Amino acid sequence: MSVRVAADKETGVAVVTLDRPARLNAIDLPMAAELRRTWRALRYDDSVRAVVLTGAGEKAFSTGLDRDAVVPQPSSPYMQDDPLLTIGPKANDLWKPVVAAVSGMACGGAFYLLGEAEFVVADTTACFFDPHTTYGMVSAYESVLMAQRMPYGEVARMVLMGNSERIGAERAHAIGLVSELTEPGGALAAAVRCATVIAGQPAEAVQGTVRALWTTRESARERGFAQAPYLIALGNLSGERQAALFTARRPGGHRTR
Numbered sequence: 001m002s003v004r005v006a007a008d009k010e011t012g013v014a015v016v017t018l019d020r021p022a023r024l025n026a027i028d029l030p031m032a033a034e035l036r037r038t039w040r041a042l043r044y045d046d047s048v049r050a051v052v053l054t055g056a057g058e059k060a061f062s063t064g065l066d067r068d069a070v071v072p073q074p075s076s077p078y079m080q081d082d083p084l085l086t087i088g089p090k091a092n093d094l095w096k097p098v099v100a101a102v103s104g105m106a107c108g109g110a111f112y113l114l115g116e117a118e119f120v121v122a123d124t125t126a127c128f129f130d131p132h133t134t135y136g137m138v139s140a141y142e143s144v145l146m147a148q149r150m151p152y153g154e155v156a157r158m159v160l161m162g163n164s165e166r167i168g169a170e171r172a173h174a175i176g177l178v179s180e181l182t183e184p185g186g187a188l189a190a191a192v193r194c195a196t197v198i199a200g201q202p203a204e205a206v207q208g209t210v211r212a213l214w215t216t217r218e219s220a221r222e223r224g225f226a227q228a229p230y231l232i233a234l235g236n237l238s239g240e241r242q243a244a245l246f247t248a249r250r251p252g253g254h255r256t257r
Helices: 029-043 110-114 141-146 152-164 169-174 187-199 203-235 239-247
Strands: 003-008 013-018 050-055 060-062 098-102 105-107 119-123 127-129 165-168 180-182
Touching: 003 029, 013 029, 013 187, 050 060, 050 187, 060 098, 060 110, 098 110, 098 187, 105 110, 110 141, 119 169, 119 187, 127 152, 141 152, 141 203, 152 165, 165 169, 169 180, 180 187
Parallel strands: 013 050, 050 098, 060 105, 098 119, 105 127, 119 180
Antiparallel strands: 003 013, 127 165
């Protein structure tokens, strides 16, 4: 299993852990399916009133889609399937609050998950970036989700700079992407503390508030998502060229701000 769930019946908090640390918690197709099953199961577990989402290991929360994942696609570029589109809690109609705890890297497809969390707690090792453009890919869904969490200029800079620049934890906190900053290794405990407080409030009121907050963002998100498949089809380089660019990447060829 690549997704672990530990629920504390006393506090009402479940900790969901992406558990592929050897692959920097990159999401392959089995993990994507496990995430969908996990969120659906938590919908029906009334003992869980709040969720913390984190990644195993110290190096990464998640680095998005596993580059080795084989995703079958129809021949038409206008009908491309995105295996990450339904991995988040909101995509699975879970209206219980989710607090993300981030250590290390969070990049690319990780934003599908961070974009559907209520807020993000991070330690000072965290860094956020989106390498799509560097490797000849359109950042579409990721950009839409992050544009609802960050100032437009910060999103534009992150996604257009690609793998050349990363947003450090302190900068992420300053622009509002991260709501609480901790010392290294402290993000999970801090996120659990927040989730425990939330879980202590009346469940119906909390879930209704989550749904109301999401509704304020939903129409803009749906408009952006509606255009994304066409933008991806028009803007992505061929898979072979993407792979060549990825293979030729320079270790450490970036700066953190």
